Amino acid sequence: MKILQIVPSISLIYGGPSQMVLGLAPALAKEGVEVTILTTDSNGDNGQKSLDVPLNQPVKKDGYEIIYFRCSPFRRYKFSLDLLNWLKQHASEYDLAHIHALFSPVSSFAARICRQQKLPYILRPLGTLDPADLRKKKQLKQVYAALLERPNLASAAAIHFTSNQEAKVSERFGIQTHDLILPLGVVPTQKESNNNLLEKFKIPQDIPLVLFMSRIDPKKGFDLLIPALEKLLSQGLKFHFVLAGTNPQNPSYEEGIQKQIQNSLLHPHTTITGFVTGELKTALLQAADLFVLPSYYENFGIAVAEAMVAGKPVVISDQVHIWHDIHNSKSGWVTKTEVESLSNALQSALQNPEECKNRGNNARNYALENYSWDAIARQLIQEYQKLINKS
Template identity: 40%
Template sequence: MKVLHIIPSISPKLGGPTQVVLNLVRALRAEGIDVEIATTNDDDGLLLDVPLSECIEYQGLPVWFFPPAARIKAFLPSPAFTRWLWQNIKNYDILDNHYLFSYLPTCAAIFAQWQQVPYTVRIMGQLTPWALAQSKLKKQVYSYLIERCNLNHAEAIHCTSSGEMEDAIRFGVQPPKIVLPLGVNSSKLIADAKSKLRHQYNISQEIPIVLFLSRLHYKKRPELLIQTLGELVKQSQKFHLLIAGSGEDIYVQSLQKMVASVNIIDHTSFVGFVTGYEKDLLLQGSDLFVLPTYSENFGIALAEAMVSGLPIITTPGVQIAPEIAEAEAGIIVEGEVEPLQSAIAHLLNNPQLREHMGSNGRLLALQRYSWQTVAKQLASAYQDILNQENPL
């Protein structure tokens, strides 16, 4: 079986979607599936310095990079990809498309229909009510002309939660839905991470650390967290906020100005984009992970925090929120200042509860969010699709 995963970009700056495709393909290859990735060399507005239009080894995986002709948000049209896929699509038994409303997966779905190659679609949270409300008219037109047809000609839709499956049904998607969570990798244990992190950022050992680690985008609502902590500092609540992630310069500057305006500049550090050891140190050395996002189909950052033993505070917009609540791995609150303020204060002032929830979250992540388990089930789904295409 030979499979091609198609995604608009695997820029490290894009966080979750990039980690998903790389880790998923790595796990599928470990199961003996011949899998490649096709993408552009977009680097969140810049360009990755990689060879183009040839299969190279990227982070230990076979990847085809193609130049985007333009960057229209995440649309990323690529004539080079178009030509290559038309000529080579029959080399693959099945396509696995990541994302909606973007050129590469759209093109792949259309070509797959024309050349009768089966394909699946990973909708990546793009059918949540919040996501569909962004650029609403454009998405309505795109759905009517292209996307709904492409979805309904897929062999299967990969949903990462029951909530995402409900979104797909509500949108009118007809093919079978495969509900499989995403996975998370356990980070390498760092000895005395809490002391090392505090030393690096000159934070007292007695001060609990609140971590926000995600792409800096208004969807993730870092403004709400900053505003909430501004209220808590008025109550003499002790904390230090670490904001990790990258975003557009103007947006990041607006967050920095907001930190100053609510008088938590002495209680906040902007860390920037992190990976590897620095990321592991943040996850293992902090005391509390807060992501007051509008919407997440899964939330890789939340799963990473849980596997690192961090208690979670997030919103019902996260589609694994019911699992977090059921496991008592964190607190789910509405995205407003007052409930968020109450939840943060409650955990900041209860180290034993933080430890209890962190332990529960780690257990949940290790048991349910295993890349090996996900890959085995997805490989089985691929085989079922191919058996239907080629019955004995």
């Protein structure tokens, strides 16, 4: 079985949804699938240097290969004529394409080429069909959908949603689709503490640590989180808040959040790390007592799954689409998108360290069983084969 994975970028700077193919590809390869990832060298949208990678040639990885192509100068819109030309020439050599992202030109035109070349394809929307997301730049997206995404959806072999809730709320533009519901996977963190890294950022280790680790974006619920944390401080609760993340597409919003915290009573109780990866990311996940993500909408929440597999209880809103999993497995606390509801959940967690520990253990067990790349890859291969046979 030869499978293409097509994604606009796999740079760390774009976060988990883009990076997921780097977890999926080796898991598929382990099961004997020949995997080729097509992507661009985009590495941020605001003047960052492109990825330092060979272009237009296979780069061998753990049993699979990646081919990087030059991204157009307008990186925010992720377009590569070289990638699309390569796909036209080589589509017939593959059995199926798994395309990640909608409303991204390289993905949209890749689906169109697959259709022309009679290569069956799966689309993974990454939450872009959520009504809340479609309201952003609404008129432009309506035109884009009519011209490109509606026919792409109509001809897709399947639409890959990462939760039942994502599938339930997603817009289909009047199209009947075959839905494939499979979560994303996570890689278990190594249990090796690194106190030196925490000391470098002056993160105290004698009081509870509340961790936010995700993209700094309006949809993440900062207008709920900051007031909720301020309320807890005013009530005398002791904790330290770590804000880990960035926003390469909206740096002004990130700066605004940082200034808001600097002018808040949260300031002496907060560490802002910026974007983290590698050892520091692992150290923060291990040191955290509680992970929080009160998003207004989230099709999966890969950061939540990463915290769970690290054994951390999570406090999330009921708009993070895996909230049913969290609730049913008692892996944390689920709140409304309201300051009062969020502060009550955080207070309950912080005041009950033994319950926090129990729910953290539940979180790890659930994540290892349900968010394992190996298990997901095996299920996905079965779906791939069904779609290939059907085509």
